[in-house]
Amino acid sequence: MKAALSFLTPRSTVALILCGVALLIAPFVVDRYTLSIILLALLGTYLGQAWNILMGYCGLLSLGHALYLGLGAYVSAVLFVNYGVGPWLSVFIAMAVAVGAAFLLGWLGFRFRIEGVYFSLLTIAFAEIARIGFDNWSFVGGAAGFFLPVNAALQDQWWNLRGGPLFFYYLALAMAAASLLIAAVLRSSKLGYAFLAIREDPQAARALGVNINRTRFLALFISAAMTAVGGVYTAFWTNNLFPAQILETSKSIEIILAPIIGGLGTLMGPFVGAFLLVPLGSALTDGLRAIGLSAPGIKALVYGVILMLIIAATPNGIWPWLARKLGLEAREP
Amino acid sequence: MSFSLYLEVLSQGVLTGLVYGLMALGLSVIFGVVRVVNFAHGEFAVLAMYCAFVLFGLAHVDPIVASIPLAIAFFLLGYAMQRGMVQPFVTRPQHEQFILLVGVALVITNGLLLAFGPESKHVDLPYSFDSYEISGALIDKVRVYGAAAALAVTAALFAFFRFTATGTAIRAAADNLTGAAVVGLDVKRLYAISFGLGLACVGAAGSIMMALTDMTPMLAPSLTLLAFTIVIVGGLGSMTGALAGGLLIGVAEAVASLVVSPAVKSMVSFGLLVLVLALRPQGLFGKAES
């Protein structure tokens, strides 16, 4: 644990604690609208961390993480509605199913040496096959969607994830914090160094005695399982699931924007990215409406331009640049 | 099911596949030379469709004829884009190229939504509803014209790469970049031409597609995925592969619709993609990487 926290300088420790405290007391200070945005940003942070473990640390570009998100969501939702299995139990089944899918993908990908852009397209293909499969699987409602009961009588069963917004807020905060911790522990572990070695140079890593396939499988499994937990959260938070929303490629893209914009392979990148992009979307909606530009589509257009500008200006993402500016440069292992 | 039914379905698959193939060819040319995956490919196709729509509205140009001026216009657009925007990203990691092109895709889709609204757009051609009857099978006239035009553009492109000095130089650069730079080829210019040619394919294909179907801005991502599937099956970077992949996917989807269920036809093409990746990762016509 001590090693895991070694990236913290005294200054960045203070900054991290300040952030944590701010997020803890946010519900007492900000209005519900702002809080709902912070919640989405926390969820984005969590999913971004999960994806970052695979891409940022191990160098495998997945463009199909919606697969694990969707599997997690559907498994837990179906178990809850059809079999009365609560989310605290089904989350493990959801993780297992996601890992199973990841195993299939990894088996194909690693065994047949599908590398680089081909691997990315394989991940898209897997997610798309799942989407079309769920679209046509009437047991889970098909394209018509799957609904969780929002019965008022169940409303206080927090143990079944049937709580109010405050409950879900703190749950998202806990998940985001946990994901940061997991990423930090991983990075300072032997496994984490193996990830980085493979990312930098697979041949050299092999020469150093790293079992490449095994290590890649582990990264994939951890990432998939974590994403599936995010899926469970999403299912119980939104209470309705449609393959066309949760398994879409656009969802996969949404997941990866934050860690890339924030800073790929850094601990704080997913956090910074999510807390930049999610509020940016809302601020654009509000700001454009305030100046009378509410034509549908203009927000996404401006958002696209901003994405291009950010990626052109800060090649390694916002966080490395920001950390330098604030004097929070981490002691990267 | 009768013989004519299968003949019909097969011909539909082949004719549509040729147009898809031309669109995917653009993706393949860009990747083969510039080594950038154009994640906004479908969006450019839809942009071309709207251009064809506007041309038809203004001057009543048949979209199949408009494929030629649009190919030229999109060549220039691609050339400028490569020079002005993509070039700095050529040496940057793939995920950063990805974000850039996601941005481009968002701008195109939502720009079109702003300018034209969400309703699907179409052109009224005098032969839109006509069909040929060949031994009991009905074959759409517009699809035949479209496929012929797509073949012509493809042939022109093949000829360019085969017989012109620039074309040969681009092929050389694709094969061996350092070598090309050493013998004094202006690589940046070749990149820009390649990106231009890639978009020219999309421009022509999109224009032809405007005659075949109608389009809303929201359908662009599914075209991007279609183009990906085709080039991976055919072999990313291979020109013959893109064409063959287009035909294969076109026919596979058509046959799957007939014998399985239309709703799962794109599952068949993704399944084909996975199969090809596993058995022959470089694609049916791709060269194995050393």
Next chain:
Amino acid sequence: MNKTGWIDRRSLLAAAGATIAAPAVVRAQAKSLKIALMLPRSGFFAQAGQSCYRGALASPKVLSDLGYNVEIVHIDTESSNDVSRTQAEKAINDGAQCVIGAFESGNTIAIAQVCEQRKVPLICNIASAPQLTSQGYQYLVRNFMSGPGLVTNGLKLIGEVSKAANMEFKTAVFLHSNDTFGTAQAQAMEKIFPTLNMPFKIVESIAYDPKAQDLSVEVTKVRGINPDLLLIVTRAGDAIKLTRDMVRQKFQPKAIMSPGSPGLYDQEFFDAVHEYADGFIYNLPWFNVKSQMTQALEASFKATNPKNRFDLDGFNVGFTFEALLIAADAFKRAGTGEGEPLMKAIKATNIKDHVMIGGPIMFNEKGDNPNIGSAAVQNIGQKPTVVYPADVAVAKPILPFPAWQGRK
């Protein structure tokens, strides 16, 4: 409105993370009701969302002529659940006393959860998922039919229309889009069809990809089966592709009917296929041409949306207007925009004269309006024309389906 610190310590401890009641809105008695109208004006459902939006533009004049006073805030849900949810929070923060929306069932549920927690009434203008009103939401009513209701009425009308036209069908193929709405309709169909004792049987049910570039193979497949009756559930884009491919392949069943779906009456459909739009019959809740309020709404629509046709937007416009009418009427009776009394007034709604076909607008204990009627509408002379039932019809149904050839 208490904008900051919406949770005090005591309620936090008391609720231990469960639902926190929103603080009561303390405000001076307002003269007009502030309504947040949430529609998918961009994203996947943009076409329908903008059609509803045109209805909202036409509504204020009619409402104020009727003596109602509303202030409408327009919000784009971007067809996204997340945006629907956060924007609903924002709208209520900004003082919205009633929310109307959101055309799509998933988005509507996202909004419903916020409205339920904050005790702000949500009036659903269009959304057909039966789950919406079966979850026990206290602050939700729906002035629209659920999917099974649409299908039941749609199928019954098929029987009645064919009887009226002396047509007999033995076989039918059911062709539907494999999207949210199409699949829900297909599921309802599977359950309801066997119970209705229809005179024909469905020999095959075919789902197609809503994002398909063309539907030629699908049509070829149907042609191979050659049914008397083609039942379809579409949206505008695929209705166009379907029609084109049917004309090209000269596929000519005795009738083509939709047991309730959009697509066949949208502007883009008529723009794309012109004379080939004629003959299709769709059984849907429809606006009552003979109602005075409909005529007033049509006049206002023409003034506010000169480029659009009322008869094509009428379905979306009518239901969006009626949702606004319900809110305005309840506000007038309640005399306040406060959640609880306003919701009580909404539940007690009883509006006899309105726009859509059917009995008075009122809500059952679940929050559904049981009095919505369906009509059989046929495209005749490139105009949607009510052909059944007789009391609202303006023409007789044309059956069998007119030949594709020689149209103009």
